[in-house]
Amino acid sequence: MKYKQLVMDFGRSVMRRVRSSPDDLALPRRKTRLRHDPLLEDFANQLLKSVGCRHLQVRVFWNPGLRTTAGLAVWSDRMVVLNPKLLEVSAAEVQRTLRHELAHLLAKHRVGRHRIEAHGEEWHQACADLGIPNEARCHDLPFKRRRVMRKFFYACPECSTILARVKVLRRKAACIKCCRKHNGGKYHERFRFRPIERSETVAA
Ligand SMILES: [Zn+2]
């Protein structure tokens, strides 16, 4: 009973958070600073206790830098990391993902030194114990893949193959096709990609 109440209270508090501070959700895309969540952490540890696991203490963080990953479990740090975009989906999704990741830690804790499959039998059992018996290994959340603008273009002087890059090419890089064809697959200056203007990439 007490446990159920805890879950309900938790759900409400997340929804409150969503409504009261929408600015928290306008997150910088590239930052990967972890934000500690003592509320969720406390909940996670209570949940572990409620399934009879008293010797595992976990920490819970949000990582605004996550893109399409809903959550992560880091065994070495006994840590769950969640994607703040989950807050935009629903409190239920936060719950589900938290338990999914928690199940990874619980399963690992239970087997001790043995190695286990990430989404194997032990994990399924842990999921069931944590209240998500039909959990699938992958989430299907509507997280959009970030479209990256490729701003830097290069061309092979030999075959005119174009290389589009998000960042500037810092190392010497040559056309692999031509290096294979003419130089046994080894780098040759002759086939080194040369920077070109974007307009040159438009087919004539
Ligand atoms: Zn997983």
Ligand SMILES: [Zn+2]
């Ligand atoms: Zn080439």
